[in-house]
Amino acid sequence: MKILVTGAKGFVGKNLVAELRNQGYKNILEYSRADDVSVLEDYAKQCDFVFHLAGVNRPQNTEEFLEGNFGFTETLLDLLKKNNNPSPIVFSSSIQAENDNPYGESKRAGEEAVINYGKEMDTEVFIYRLPNLFGKWSKPNYNTVVATFCHNIARDIDIRIDNPNAVLHLSYVDDVLKEFLEALKGNPTIENDICKIPVVYSITLGELATTINSFKESRKDIHIPDMSNELVKKLYSTYLSFLPEDKFDYDIKMNVDERGSFTELFRTPERGQVSINVSKPGITKGNHWHHTKNEKFLVVSGEGLIRFRKYDDDKVIEYKVSGDKLRVVDIPPGYTHSIVNVGENDLVTVMWVNECFNPEEPDTYYLEV
Structure with a gap:
């Protein structure tokens, strides 16, 4: 034809x-x-x-x-x-x-x-x-x-x-x-x-x-628009197609110290937030637990050990993780947990949490594994 x-x-x-x-x-x-x-x-x-x-x-x-x-x-x-x-x-x-x-x-x-x-x-x-x-x-x-x-x-x-x-x-x-x-x-x-x-x-x-205008602001406050709204989703795609060619990228805040870094990638009111955690060799992060908040960890580079202990139990559960084999580890409520870099290079972990961090109600309590 x-x-x-x-x-x-x-x-x-x-x-x-x-x-x-x-x-x-x-x-x-x-x-x-x-x-x-x-x-x-x-x-x-x-x-x-x-x-x-x-x-x-x-x-x-x-x-x-x-x-x-x-x-x-x-x-x-x-x-x-x-x-x-x-x-x-x-x-x-x-x-x-x-x-x-x-x-x-x-x-x-x-x-x-x-x-x-x-x-x-x-x-x-x-x-x-x-x-x-x-x-x-x-x-x-x-x-x-x-x-x-x-x-x-x-x-x-x-x-x-x-x-x-x-x-x-x-x-x-x-x-x-x-x-x-x-x-x-x-x-x-x-x-x-x-x-x-x-x-x-x-x-x-x-x-x-x-x-x-909210699409423009989302690059500053790292919120993702509501993609369940079909009109919003299509308007957002249209907006991105109009970005100046030298403005495709934008900076986000990195929280850096001697242990590594922690960077929030994006937030959504309905689906929580995604962050990138980098840990230096030998560094342990975490050692806290949550009432309701839950997370998923995905190590994409390096070697790590994710450790769990139920709040009222002495038994420690360990999961070895590596960027060589991608596996998602769920972090259930009621378990104190930590992630340790047991390799020789930086440990890079993608972390999802089901709700955006609220400093007034953090639902995060210190407790060593």
Whole structure:
């Protein structure tokens, strides 16, 4: 199957082409604004399916709406008809097609042209009125406010919010791709003759700004956003895609002394925290127990001995651990425990605890093993 993608270098087009390749489609005909119309005519002869994504949404003057959205659509359809090619078409329209503004009118005109093509050529056409989209490879100050907020906040540039209570309806680009691939297979999601993206999120402009700002702060307070919230998870991925290329890394606090170091890697309110513990040869750390707090130790380098003793018992339990064979050791409540570096090199241990440390309620009590 040869698949024509117009607007192949744009936000959705670039993502779609990449995913089509991921899915094993090899004959992808990519057309973008920089290509000559003769290229489009050649593709119109060959293609078996069309994703018509090309269009304009922020032109310098309103006349370009009709030319870029309706005019180019007419050109594409005329070339398909000229070559007697009844390729099915996915047409990316907009929820703005429901409004009487220049952009909405140009999209509505494009929809009507595609519908007439489908009737004339007796082929399937899938018109998607897309909400505001967000995701990687989007452009700030062009595609979506999400892109603008992510770009600016990652660079300490002020953002403008005229109405924080304004409600946005958002779809994530990967959800759009899934639905487009269903249309390619002939299984689109349709409601009242218009195709739709099944997953749409609602959020106010103020909430969006607060959420994206929290992603920036998470690099300072080492908190991981709530990934059980699908919108937050997708917004966080989008934010990371906008990090400046010289700002992928960031510092975290290392607590260092003559015994080694202890560094908190990240915290989550729901899943506790993860830390990296480094012990010098011969050093013992721990010798404490917990009522409820529990931990998991994973030695990734060096040789260690984890020792346990139940609070009211004299019996000592020992586990030998090594970076040569990764094993997780659970640290149950009610057992005092320690970890000793018995090797010649640093002992590096990844430590997970089920709750973030609270100095007012540490649930940690000194007791030698």
